[in-house]
Amino acid sequence: MKQHHARLVWSEGAPLSESFGDYYCSLADGIAESRYVFIDGNKLTERCKDELASGLTIAETGFGTGSNLLCTLDTLNQLSTSHLHGSHFISTELHPLSYDDLKKALAQQPQFQHYTKQLLEQYPPYIQGMHRFTFDKGRFYLTLCIGDAAASLQRIDSAIDAWYLDGFSPAKNPAMWSQELFSHVARLTKNKGTLATYAAASFVRKGLIEEGFEIKKKPGFGKKRDMLIGTIAKPKTATAPTKLPWFTLPKIKKPSSAIIIGAGLAGCTTAEALARRGIKVQLIDRHDDICQEASGNRQGALYAKLPTKPTLGGELHLCGLEYTLRLLSTYQCLDNRIASQCGVLQLATSEKEALKQNAIASSGDYSSDVVSLKSATEASQIAGTPIAHQALFFPRAGWVQPKAFCEKLTEHPDIKLTLSTSIISLTQTADQRWIVLDHNNQEHTADIVIMASAVHAKEFEQLNHLPIKKIRGQVSISETDDNQDKLKTVICGEGYISPPLNNLYTFGATFDLHDQSPQIREADHKSNLTMISNSASSFASQLPNPNHWSGRVGYRCSTPDYLPIAGPAPVASAYIEQYAKLGDDKNWRFKNTPPELHKGLYLNVGHGSKGLITAPLMAEYLASSICSEPLPIPREISQALHPARFIIKSLIKGKK
Known part of the structure; x- marks a missing residue:
């Protein structure tokens, strides 16, 4: 199926899908319907009052006009100005509205103007893949997955608190309401997670029950007789996508402090992503200013060179370009001095x-x-x-002055610059804190370390196996x-x-x-x-x-495959020992036990000439992973960027 935006006709002042012959929301009151069906159906108000420690992760099938997102952000904002910081909203959409159609639809909801403005400023063209949006400087996040709903859910492993099963009527769009989709919904739902949907068709109810949900009917909105709500009870073991154990991402307690070595584009964007999440960052560089190596050029071209046919690398680069544009816009850099979207x-x-x-x-x-x-x-x-x-x-492309961009990113009270400082060793204490020793024999300590020093990363014992x-x-x-x-x-x-x-x-x-x-x-x-x-x-x-x-x-x-290296640092010798059987049989079935990693040590290197479109997205990916949040990239891309991939490839080729 070729990609295209939603084809709309406007009827009675509301958007109607030409393809499915259905309205995007209730003609009576779409906002009231969203609150009744999805927010009240998942008891979000009550749950937010009880779950004061952290934000929620909400997932939706069918982004449509974004009304459910805006309703949810408005509700969460009214409930609390502090404890829901970092809440995530994940949504799928096969045929997203064009920018102009979305702007027209949202103009009818002036009460959400604050969030509508931020949504429109970050809205991408039709690019298949995952797109990360940031609202209110990181208070809320949206991950918009453009593509088929079931296929999009297959690519993620996020733990979901509440589901909005939306989309067009099952009678008019039965392909979306599939058992495959219900299976992924069950696979991703947290213990005691909930769902709500306006749909009450018997095959929807039976399909969700089969996947382990306890389903109840309640009165529908407006003239609709029934709707469904549900709670995960005994999740059916869904056929999960194949997991390669050597690419397992670690689950760690959210750190309070981080050291980043290397203050180029990768280091500065990583510092911004961590500081936005309340982590205190020490950014260390051996030079007397930031961006003195590859990131120091006056202007860099900001664009993605496309493959003839879509590939994972092409998806990474296009979604990365869009993420960089969002970051440039957020920090008001598209001023023709720091950056220009001149094409x-x-x-x-x-x-x-x-x-x-x-x-x-x-x-x-x-x-x-x-x-x-x-x-x-x-x-x-x-x-x-x-x-x-x-x-x-x-x-949508253009140019960026990297140093000026990075100066904007690092103007944050939780980012401390330490310049003219060369790091000579990394060691870890018994309580798993990191000690970073500099050339003056001074020690710097933090919960985690991120290596963003390009080829200099190989100088450290833990990372000398990297083929950069x-x-x-x-x-x-x-x-x-x-x-x-x-x-x-x-x-x-x-x-x-x-x-x-x-x-x-x-x-x-x-x-x-x-x-x-x-x-x-x-x-x-x-x-x-x-x-x-x-x-x-x-x-x-x-x-x-x-x-x-x-x-x-x-x-x-x-790097040998021209993709960045981003993720947790492997213990190379342990990998070689644990996965040695790959040398005999690349399809060997290993026990699904996590590999040995240098706990709390991460990498963001190997961007080549594409750093402007890959480093910022990799920074967001690392920060999300470190904080156990939903990831802004799909599983396959995460695995393709994993720092252990070269060890695994060598084992498969019979090289140790």
């Missing part, structure tokens, strides 16, 4: 690339709000300079000229060039695995000029002579 043109400078772009554009796998194919003439108009190639245009390497890259910087074309968008081909910032163009970058020299080289300037010439020859010809350029050398941290 990105990815040029087809070869026949092979043109064929790939044609396949992407014609596949129907990507929304036109995400990417569209442009002719050379159209690309020239967008760029503001002659372009001789067709291009893919990413209207550094790749040298030189960017060039040239002054603008009054007679020169002024670029209006980022241009990417073999390299990239961004619109000018403070009258300077930044472009590049070289890619050198074998030469690690920190010196600025004229040969690399010429190489960058050649790359720009292949993309936009007219513009390149207007640049000053390379002899007048400045530049910067940085080192990307790369």
